[in-house]
Amino acid sequence: xxxxxxxxxxxxxxxxxxxxxxxxxxxxxxxxxxxxxxxxxxxxxxxxxxxxxxxxxxxxxxxxxxxxxxxxxxxxxxxxxxxxxxxxxxxxxxxxxxxxxxxxxxxxxxxxxx
Amino acid sequence: xxxxxxxxxxxxxxxxxxxxxxxxxxxxxxxxxxxxxxxxxxxxxxxxxxxxxxxxxxxxxxxxxxxxxxxxxxxxxxxxxxxxxxxxxxxxxxxxxxxxxxxxxxxxxxxxxxxxxxxxxxxxxxxxxxxxxxxxxx
Numbered sequence: 001x002x003x004x005x006x007x008x009x010x011x012x013x014x015x016x017x018x019x020x021x022x023x024x025x026x027x028x029x030x031x032x033x034x035x036x037x038x039x040x041x042x043x044x045x046x047x048x049x050x051x052x053x054x055x056x057x058x059x060x061x062x063x064x065x066x067x068x069x070x071x072x073x074x075x076x077x078x079x080x081x082x083x084x085x086x087x088x089x090x091x092x093x094x095x096x097x098x099x100x101x102x103x104x105x106x107x108x109x110x111x112x113x114x
Numbered sequence: 115x116x117x118x119x120x121x122x123x124x125x126x127x128x129x130x131x132x133x134x135x136x137x138x139x140x141x142x143x144x145x146x147x148x149x150x151x152x153x154x155x156x157x158x159x160x161x162x163x164x165x166x167x168x169x170x171x172x173x174x175x176x177x178x179x180x181x182x183x184x185x186x187x188x189x190x191x192x193x194x195x196x197x198x199x200x201x202x203x204x205x206x207x208x209x210x211x212x213x214x215x216x217x218x219x220x221x222x223x224x225x226x227x228x229x230x231x232x233x234x235x236x237x238x239x240x241x242x243x244x245x246x247x248x249x250x251x252x
Contacts, residue, residue, distance in 0.1 A: 001129070020132075023161040024125035030217070053132065053150070056158055056221035064215045084150040091151070091227050092208065092220060 001025075004032045012043035012075075012111060018050040021058030030061045037068050042075065045107050049080035054088050062098055075099075079107035119178045121160060123168035128161055131178070138180055142187070142249065152247055155228040156189050158221035159200065159243055167195030167241075186230075189245040197241045199234045200225065 002025045003018040013036055021029055036044055062078070069076045079101040081089070089095040101107040119134050121127050135153045142149070160176060168174040179190040205226070206219040225245070226232065233244040 020129065022125075022128045022132075022157065023165060024128055026217070055128075055154060055161070056224055057161070057217070059220050060211075060217035063211055063220070064217045066212045067215060084147055087147045087150065088154060088224075092223055097212070 002028055004028060006032065006036075012045060013041050014045045014047050016047040016050065020053035021051070021061075022053070022055045023057040026055075026057035026061050029058060030064075033061065033065055037065060037072070037074070040072070042072070043111055044074065044076045045104070045111065046076075046078040047080055047104070048078055048082075048085060051081065051085055054085050059089065059092070059094060063094065066097060075111050077101055077107045077110055079104055115182050117180045117182075119180075121164075121176050121178060122172050123164045123170055123174040123176065124172045125161065125164060125170060127164070128157055131157055131160055134178075138182075139187075142182070144249065151228045152187070155225045155245060155247075156191070158225050159189075159191050159245065162198065162200075162221055163191065163193050163195060163243075167193060167198050185250055186246055186248050191243045191245070193241055194239050195241070197236045198243075199236070199241075200232055200243055201234050 001019040002021055005016040007014045015032055077099045080103055081100065086095065086100065089098065089100060099110065101110060117138060121131055132153055135156060139149045139152065160178065163176050164170060174195065176191060176193040181188045200222060203222055205223045206216065211219050229245045230248045231246040235242050
């Protein structure tokens with residue numbers, strides 16, 4: 001089960017993921033991010049505090065937007081991952097390629113720095 | 115002890131696989147992070163078979179056999195679809211995955227990083243992928 005909620009706050013968007021991302025539902029995550037990228041949102045926060053599990057299907061979705069994020073100079077920050085989920089990003093070194101912060105406060109600081 | 119799970123080839127079955135594995139690993143002295151890695155690796159192999167070898171045909175099924183020993187746990191995943199030899203599969207480079215905006219290709223990389231040994235054999239239309247994780251490894 002995966003629930004995705006989108007909230008616009010000032011000039012940024014929070015995508016809250018609740019549940020588990022696997023091959024059965026990663027397309028939902030893909031569509032949610034695709035909409036934001038296509039809509040030219042420049043600041044996106046992914047709230048992973050309620051994300052219980054992620055498999056390669058979910059990792060693949062994030063990885064597939066890395067080029068867009070760079071080309072469009074978007075801010076794309078994931079925060080609040082529990083240790084198990086964070087470790088899955090770490091196994092392949094994806095935590096070095098994506099911006100991952102511990103909590104919302106740190107994510108917001110990063111959003112507005114520079 | 116040996117336990118078996120038959121899984122029909124639908125992606126929606128993956129959550130049942132995770133529940134099965136979570137129960138199975140409950141009494142094993144490994145950190146939650148390590149247990150999650152093992153669940154992930156087994157799921158990656160199964161979802162690969164379900165999607166690529168069986169094209170999500172719910173009439174097909176795969177069979178997971180788990181053997182718990184004192185120092186290791188062995189997962190045997192048996193199917194009769196198109197043979198997918200995980201050992202011969204050349205996983206893509208991470209840089210190519212990013213450049214080509216590919217959404218797949220990371221699963222097998224995870225399995226190879228997580229498991230201590232991976233074996234593959236095929237005979238009489240059956241393919242067996244055997245994953246072993248040592249319980250002593252840190």
